[in-house]
Amino acid sequence: MSNDQLHEIQQKAAQFELNRWLLSGVFTWQWWFLFAGFIIPWIILFKFIDRKRAAPIWFFGLLVLIITSFTDDLGAEIGMWVYPIKLLPYSLISFPFDFSLVPVAQMLIYQYCKTWKIFLFALLIQAGIFAAVGEPFSIWAETITYYGWNYAYSFLFYIFTGTLSRAFVSYWINGRSRS
Template sequence: MTKDQLHDLQESHALFEYQLWINESLFTWTWWFLLGMIIIPWIVLIKLIDRKRAPIIWFFGLIVLIISIITDEFGADFGIWIYPTKLIPYSVFELPFDFSIVPVAQMLIFQYFSNWKTFSVALFLQALVFAFIGEPFSIWLDAVAYYGWNFYYSFIFYMLTGTLTRAFVLKWIPKKIIN
């Protein structure tokens, strides 16, 4: 196959993906739900964030966001999950989950629960709700489909992400900045 043929094939595939998105995703009920899930958590966070501690809370959230994106990219690349309804065309990962719902929820937990015991309990509850209620709901909506992944893995992911991120932030950021 020549470079020109490969380029034509890639363009054809991109056009097919775009047309599929226009016909199957854009403006569906699930698409509107995903749009809301990328906007609403940030509005809630902006209203609730502790302005004095905002930089450290944003830093914590950025780390969670990066971990979520990397994990999601691996899962999608290996075919462990797919996103049948996409908010935007050509994306492998799903913006509302990686860029909004997970980081914002964990940022609020980080903000409101300052010691390890209360943080761990709140994180446990968040992981429970996200893994065993939110994800089945997302599957029902056709926002995600799992192939070789289960909700217990997600629960562990949420727990590890929040715990390791908090440990990292507490280790590397001076206490006077955190409090």
């Protein structure tokens, strides 16, 4: 297949995706749910963030966001899930989850749970709620459809993401400051 043929297929797919979004996605109740899921967590974070510790909290959140969005893009690319209703038409990832709900929830856990023991306990609760309540609701609402993915994987993913991000931030702040 030539580059021109590939480009033509991509253009047709983009037009199809825009038409699908305009006809059956934007301004549906599911779209408003995604919109609220994108905006409300940031409002909560801005209200409650510890401004004295803002830099490490933002650093932690950025790591969570990077891991989550990369993993989401990869999973969508290989067909593990699709987003029938999207906040924006041209995206494999789910902005409300990758750029808001997951990072903000974990940033608040990072902020308030200062010891590893309490952090991991809170992370387990967050992972359980997101995997056992949030994701089934999202499937019911048809904002995501899984193909070969399940809630147990998500549960482990949330724990892995938060733990890895905290370990990296702890090393960066504590380990590097001794150097």
